Structure formats: structure tokens, C-alpha cells
Amino acid sequence: MAALRxxxxxxxxxxxxxxxxxxxxxxKKKRQRFVEKNGRCNVQHGNLGGESxxxxxxLFTTLVDxxxxxxxxxxILTYTIAWxxxxxxxxIIAYIRGDLNHGHDASYTPCVANVxxxxxxxxxxxxxxxxxxxxxxxxxxxxxxxxxxxLFQSLLGSIVDAFLIGCMFIKMSQPxxxxxxxxxSQEAVISQRDGRLCLMFRVGNLRNxxxxxxxxxxKVIKSRQTPEGEFLPLDQCELDVGFGTGADQLFLVSPLxxxxxINPKSPFFDLSQRSLKNDQFExxxxxxxxxETTGEDYGGRVPTGPLPVTPSQPLLC
Numbered sequence: 489m490a491a492l493r494x495x496x497x498x499x500x501x502x503x504x505x506x507x508x509x510x511x512x513x514x515x516k517k518k519r520q521r522f523v524e525k526n527g528r529c530n531v532q533h534g535n536l537g538g539e540s541x542x543x544x545x546x547l548f549t550t551l552v553d554x555x556x557x558x559x560x561x562x563x564i565l566t567y568t569i570a571w572x573x574x575x576x577x578x579x580i581i582a583y584i585r586g587d588l589n590h591g592h593d594a595s596y597t598p599c600v601a602n603v604x605x606x607x608x609x610x611x612x613x614x615x616x617x618x619x620x621x622x623x624x625x626x627x628x629x630x631x632x633x634x635x636x637x638x639l640f641q642s643l644l645g646s647i648v649d650a651f652l653i654g655c656m657f658i659k660m661s662q663p664x665x666x667x668x669x670x671x672x673s674q675e676a677v678i679s680q681r682d683g684r685l686c687l688m689f690r691v692g693n694l695r696n697x698x699x700x701x702x703x704x705x706x707k708v709i710k711s712r713q714t715p716e717g718e719f720l721p722l723d724q725c726e727l728d729v730g731f732g733t734g735a736d737q738l739f740l741v742s743p744l745x746x747x748x749x750i751n752p753k754s755p756f757f758d759l760s761q762r763s764l765k766n767d768q769f770e771x772x773x774x775x776x777x778x779x780e781t782t783g784e785d786y787g788g789r790v791p792t793g794p795l796p797v798t799p800s801q802p803l804l805c
Contacts, residue, residue: 521770523709523770523772548651548654548655551655551659552655552658552659552662556659559655559656559659563652563656566648566652567648567652570644570645570648571610571613571614571617572610574613574617574641574644575606575609575610575612575613575614576606576609577637578600578603578609578612578613578634578637579603579605579606579609579610581599581600581631581633581634581637582598582599582600582603582609585598585599585631587599587600587603588603588604588605592604597628597630598628598631599627599628599630599631599633599634600612600625600626600627600628600631600634601624601625601626601627601628602624602625603625608625611625612625613641616638616641617641617645666779669693669694669695670691670692670693670694670775671691671692671693671694671743672689672690672691672773673689673690673691675689676688676689676771677689678750678756678764681747684749684750684751685749685750686747686748686749686750687727687747687748687750687754687756688745688746688747688748689745689746689773690743690744690745690746691704691738691740691743691744691746691773691775692740692742692743692744693740693741697779697780698740698741698780699738699740699777699778699779699780700777700778700779700780701737701777701778702737702738702739702740702775702776702777703736703737703738703775703776703777704729704736704738704746704773704774704775704776705726705727705729705736705773705774705776706726706727706729706746706748706771706772706773706774707724707725707726707727707771707772707774708724708725708726708727708755708769708770708771708772709722709723709724709769709770709771709772710723710725710755710767710768710769710770711723711768725755727748727754727755727771728748728749728753728754729746729747729748730747735747738775738777740777746773
């Protein structure tokens with residue numbers, strides 16, 4: 489057994505069968521992608537130092553980037569806490585002035601009329617904040633601290649509304665779901681076109697709404713070592729999909745075939761058919777454009793792995 493392991497390596501196992509003894513290698517694990525098929529970058533940053541404070545300095549973008557469940561939780565908690573704090577301040581003013589003890593005294597002028605306890609102070613705050621104005625509870629002119637608190641409440645309420653409602657609006661209007669109706673071919677192929685060897689894949693738009701100024705780019709992500717001995721684990725190389733001819737500017741009204749010519753300038757020029765299947769690299773396709781219905785910029789990504797070499801044309805999935 490030790491001799492077999494020295495000959496075939498530690499990853500090989502001896503399997504006994506009824507016919508003969510064979511050597512089998514374990515199934516190769518699926519390689520973790522740099523970019524997932526849905527376009528999400530599979531990268532986590534660590535050991536940067538102070539990353540939490542960096543996120544808090546740009547709080548608005550942090551809230552927009554959060555998942556919907558956390559966004560809704562923060563939205564509800566912020567309003568609930570703000571309402572309870574402001575209602576407590578109105579109740580404290582009424583308690584300090586002794587308005588709670590003269591709730592039903594017609595000859596007494598309180599700070600806020602008809603505020604007898606905390607629930608009534610809470611209702612007064614909600615009526616004021618939401619500009620409902622039922623007319624039953626109102627501030628009297630003999631309460632300067634109440635007028636100051638009312639002004640503070642108006643300013644604070646406007647800031648909270650602008651921040652949270654603006655965050656929710658931006659999050660709802662993001663065109664990320666637009667990617668669900670943009671289809672890429674499941675596989676890229678290499679075949680002859682116009683007498684030249686080309687890497688090709690297809691992209692199509694399922695919606696009738698047009699994407700304005702659609703542009704496509706391709707990046708090859710692959711590790712390499714420089715002549716100086718430096719190892720680059722995630723080196724990025726641009727694939728020419730028609731920059732010089734304008735073929736990268738798409739009029740995406742029907743499925744289009746994107747073509748990259750494998751010439752001496754291509755990173756695939758020195759690769760053989762076997763190395764294409766076994767080499768570890770990713771091709772990330774980036775489609776950018778403006779959604780016609782909303783006028784918002786859209787950017788979608790779809791990755792692929794080692795390429796199957798076939799003479800057939802790629803099919804739109």
C-alpha cells in the first residue's frame with residue numbers, strides 16, 4: 489500500500505472488486521467561482537482594519553446595499569424608537585408642568601390640551617408628525633418648551649423621513665431585477681467564423697423595452713506568474729469583442745452572437761484544446777446599458793469557466 493501511494497500519490501485510493509484491483513482518483517471538487525452565475529462577486533474582504541467604521545461613514549449606501557429583510561427591520565425600528573422617544577418627551581413636559589393632574593379642569597391651561605397620560609401624548613405626537621390634525625389635542629400659547637419641542641420634532645421628522653424613505657425608494661428603483669430578463673448562453677464555444685478561430689457566446693433581451701447604449705465587455709480572470717517571480721492570483725485580462733470596430737456597442741432587439749477572435753493578441757492563442765478544458769480561469773461578461781423605461785444605468789455580469797471546444801454554433805438558452 490505504501491509503495492502504491494508513493495507511485496500514484498496520496499490522493500489515489502485502492503479499491504478491491506470481485507474482478508481486479510483498480511486505482512481511482514476521487515472526484516474533483518467543484519471549483520469556487522470568483523463571480524457567481526447570478527453576477528454576485530464571491531469575494532469577502534478581511535483584515536483591513538476599521539472596515540466597520542468605513543461602512544458607517546457612508547451609511548446611506550450601506551442601507552441601500554443591505555438585504556430587504558434587514559432594510560425593513562431598520563426602517564420599522566427607527567420609526568418605532570423615534571415615535572416612542574418623542575412621545576415620552578411630550579409626556580415628560582406634561583408631567584413636569586403638572587398637566588396630568590389637571591386633565592379635566594376647564595379653568596386650567598395645559599401645555600397640550602387633552603393630554604392625560606402617555607397614550608394620549610403618543611397620539612398627539614402621531615397626529616402632529618403625520619399632519620392629521622384631528623383638532624382635539626393641540627399646543628397652547630402658554631408653553632414655550634412645547635413650542636421648542638414641536639420645532640425640534642418637525643426638523644427631526646423631516647430628516648428621518650428624507651433619509652429612510654429616500655433609501656427605500658432608491659432600493660426599490662434599482663434595476664437589478666432587470667438581469668432576470670437578460671439571457672446569456674449556458675456555454676461559450678470556439679469555432680470557425682469567416683475563416684478565423686473565434687470564441688463565441690450569445691446574449692438576448694426578453695423584454696420589449698429597449699436597452700439604450702448597451703455595451704458588452706469581457707474579462708478573463710486567471711492566476712499567473714510574472715517573469716520577476718511575482719504571483720498574481722486574480723490577474724484580469726481584457727478580451728477584445730470589437731472595441732476597434734464598434735461591435736461591442738449592441739443594438740439588443742434580437743439575440744446577438746458576441747465574437748472574440750483568437751489572434752496573437754488573445755490570451756487563448758497559446759492554449760491547446762486540452763489546456764482549455766483543464767486550465768483554471770473564468771470569463772466574466774459585463775453588459776451595461778440604460779433601461780429605457782426608467783432611464784437608469786444597468787450593469788449585469790455573468791461568468792463562465794473552462795470552455796468546451798466544439799465546431800457548432802452556441803445556442804441561446
